[in-house]
Amino acid sequence: MTSWVPVAEGSHFPVQNLPYGVFSHAEEEPRVGVAIGDHVLDLAPLAASEWADFASVFAAPSLNPFLALGSRAWHAVRQWLTERLTDETYRALVESELIPLDQVRMHLPFEVADYVDFYTSEHHARRLGRLFRPDEPPLPANWRHLPIGYHGRAGTVAVSGTPVIRPDGQRRTPGSTSPSFGPTAQLDLEAEIGFVIGTPTVRGQQVGVDDVREHVFGAVLVNDWSARDLQSWEARPLGPFLGKSFLTSISPWVVPLDALDGAMVAPPTQEPPPLSYLRGEHDFGLDLDLEVRLNGHVVARPQYAGMYWTPAQMLAHLTSNGASLRTGDLIASGTVSGPGEDECGSLIEITSGGSTPIVLPDGTTRSFLEDGDEVIVQATAPALDGARLGFGAVAGRVRPASHGSAPAPTGAPEPAVAP
Numbered sequence: 001m002t003s004w005v006p007v008a009e010g011s012h013f014p015v016q017n018l019p020y021g022v023f024s025h026a027e028e029e030p031r032v033g034v035a036i037g038d039h040v041l042d043l044a045p046l047a048a049s050e051w052a053d054f055a056s057v058f059a060a061p062s063l064n065p066f067l068a069l070g071s072r073a074w075h076a077v078r079q080w081l082t083e084r085l086t087d088e089t090y091r092a093l094v095e096s097e098l099i100p101l102d103q104v105r106m107h108l109p110f111e112v113a114d115y116v117d118f119y120t121s122e123h124h125a126r127r128l129g130r131l132f133r134p135d136e137p138p139l140p141a142n143w144r145h146l147p148i149g150y151h152g153r154a155g156t157v158a159v160s161g162t163p164v165i166r167p168d169g170q171r172r173t174p175g176s177t178s179p180s181f182g183p184t185a186q187l188d189l190e191a192e193i194g195f196v197i198g199t200p201t202v203r204g205q206q207v208g209v210d211d212v213r214e215h216v217f218g219a220v221l222v223n224d225w226s227a228r229d230l231q232s233w234e235a236r237p238l239g240p241f242l243g244k245s246f247l248t249s250i251s252p253w254v255v256p257l258d259a260l261d262g263a264m265v266a267p268p269t270q271e272p273p274p275l276s277y278l279r280g281e282h283d284f285g286l287d288l289d290l291e292v293r294l295n296g297h298v299v300a301r302p303q304y305a306g307m308y309w310t311p312a313q314m315l316a317h318l319t320s321n322g323a324s325l326r327t328g329d330l331i332a333s334g335t336v337s338g339p340g341e342d343e344c345g346s347l348i349e350i351t352s353g354g355s356t357p358i359v360l361p362d363g364t365t366r367s368f369l370e371d372g373d374e375v376i377v378q379a380t381a382p383a384l385d386g387a388r389l390g391f392g393a394v395a396g397r398v399r400p401a402s403h404g405s406a407p408a409p410t411g412a413p414e415p416a417v418a419p
Contacts, residue, residue, distance in 0.1 A: 001385055003085045005098065007037035012390025015085050016262075016383035018078060019218070019253035019392070020063055023104040030061040030107045035253055035392070036085060039098040046097045052080075063110040063254065067198035067217050068327045074198065074217060078258055106252035108159040109220070110196060113326035115157055115248065116318060117192075117224055117240075117334055118149040120309035124337035127349045132232075144272065147309040147317045149334075152224075153245040157330060159252050160221075160394040166371065166401040167246040169230035183401035184227035184243075186354065187369040190335045191292050191345035191377045192222035193304055195311050196254055197329035204322040209280025212312035213257060215325060219286075221251035221377050221394040222332045228348055228368070250330070251394040255381075262384035263287045267310045277320055278313050285310055286381065290336055292345065293376045294369075297360050302336040302345040304379075371400045 003015035013019065013035040023040050024030040033040040047055035054077060057065040066073070084090040119125060122139070129138025142148065166187055172179040198217035201207060207215055224244060231243030267285040288304035314331055335345040344350045347368055351357055354367035369375070374397040380390040 001082075001086060001387075003036060004088050004091055005036050005039065005085060011037055012378075012380065012392055013037055013253075014383070014387050014389055015082065016385065016387045017255060017259050017389035018081055018085075019255045019259070020066070021109045021253045022062060022107040023099075024107065025099050025104050032058040032060065032063060032066065033099075033104075034081060035101070036098075038101050040101055040104055041081075041085075041094065042097040042099060046084075046094060049093065061107070062328075063196075064328050067110065067196070068200070070199050071214050074256065075258065078256060106159060106161075108157070108250075109252055109254050111328045112154040112157045112330050113197075113328035115152040115154045115330045115332070116149050116314075117152050117244075117248075117332045118147050118309065118314050119143075119334040120147055120307045120314065121333075121335055121337045121345070122308040123306070123339050123343070124335045124345065124349065127337070127344070131348070131353050144270070144308075145274065146278070147314050149314070149318070150239045152240075152248060152332075154330070156245055157248045157250060160249055160392075160396070162247065162249060162396060164225055164247055164249075164396040164398045166398060167227050167230065167242070168401055169227060169242050170233055171227075171229035172233045173229075179233060184230055185368070186228035186348075187398065188226045188228050188347045189292065189345075189369065189375045189377075190222075190224040190226055191290050191300070191302055192224055192332045192334060192336055193286070193288060193290075193379070194220045194222040194250060194330050194332040195314075196220060197325050197331065198327060199325075200327050201319060201325045203324040205319065205324065206277070206322065207315050207319040207325070209278065209310075209312040209316045210282045212315050215315065216257055216311065216331075218254040218256040219260065219391070220254055220330075221379055221391045222330075223249040223375060223377055223394050223396060224332060224335075225249065225396070226346070226348075247396075248332075249394050249396050251392050253392045255389070255391055259383070259389060260286060260381055263381035265305055268306060268308055270308065274313070278316055280312060280316075283310050283312050288379050288381050290345065290377060290379045293378075294366065295360060295362075295374055297362075299350060299358060300342060300344050302343045303338050304333070304336050306338050307333060307336065369398050371398050373398045
């Protein structure tokens with residue numbers, strides 16, 4: 001399948017993708033568009049020109065009205081878009097609504113209702129377990145029985161490019177008997193995949209593993225920035241709080257789940273077999289190749305296909321107690337990490353808690369992120385017809401704390417169990 005819109009080889013946005021985002025052009029108000037090649041297609045005027053009954057949802061400054069229409073509408077609009085971008089007879093109609101991507105500003109694509117972050121990579125969990133609890137089994141007793149997660153702060157989810165202001169907080173340095181307050185010295189990245197809820201549920205309704213596609217609209221890239229020293233001091237006994245709530249960055253483009261049909265693979269074998277509510281006939285993993293760059297240098301290439309718990313199992317567990325879903329909920333995977341040394345999706349893994357700094361090609365070393373550092377996470381996936389599509393990127397540059405400079409890192413953070 002090819003589009004009459006020129007798409008450069010290697011572009012993340014071929015016609016097989018058609019991810020949705022919210023953009024503004026010149027002094028105009030933000031509205032919904034779809035990425036195709038090096039352009040964004042302005043959906044509201046295109047739909048209005050055809051008197052489409054869904055035109056109004058694309059004039060909104062977020063995807064939420066469209067997401068709330070449900071899966072039948074998502075499929076129908078995708079088919080409508082594909083036809084107009086592959087059939088030359090629509091060219092004159094559509095061309096006038098194409099805007100070069102370098103002329104637009106991207107915004108947060110949807111209003112985040114709730115944010116839940118899981119802990120679904122066994123390799124990530126084992127590395128942190130060995131680091132934090134060297135005299136105990138690396139995995140907690142419950143880890144292979146349920147997808148562990150925590151509720152994050154929806155209000156600090158921001159679009160790619162938002163500055164990463166180094167957070168202040170309480171932290172206790174190794175050897176000290178009391179904490180101090182100040183900028184984190186152990187600022188970290190976490191490369192993740194997030195899933196965006198479209199169709200809500202009512203309180204008390206459980207979502208089965210085989211029902212996930214009725215509720216999940218699509219996926220985004222996530223960087224759940226973490227202050228490891230704050231996290232390790234505060235996280236006992238209730239888990240992550242201020243060490244993670246200062247900023248979570250997401251990519252501006254939401255890749256529809258329909259575009260990822262070619263990336264769906266069998267999930268890893270789970271032992272022991274999960275309880276019945278976590279099993280289904282049509283569960284799937286995703287063959288996604290991630291790439292993490294620090295100051296332009298590749299430091300990791302994690303693969304999502306090896307994640308132990310699947311997106312459907314995350315959703316089934318989240319709703320198993322009757323908790324409701326809302327349009328705009330963000331469900332994140334937790335750090336994506338694989339078995340190889342080059343597959344670690346966080347610096348705390350790459351540097352063994354800061355004890356073995358990495359050396360970048362420019363000769364500088366890093367245990368954790370320093371002021372001025374820029375992190376860019378990207379991901380690609382196969383399409384059904386052999387093409388390859390991408391998520392764009394989620395990027396962020398570290399700025400100094402508002403109340404002073406960060407102290408020099410003093411070693412690994414104290415033990416903690418957290419995504």
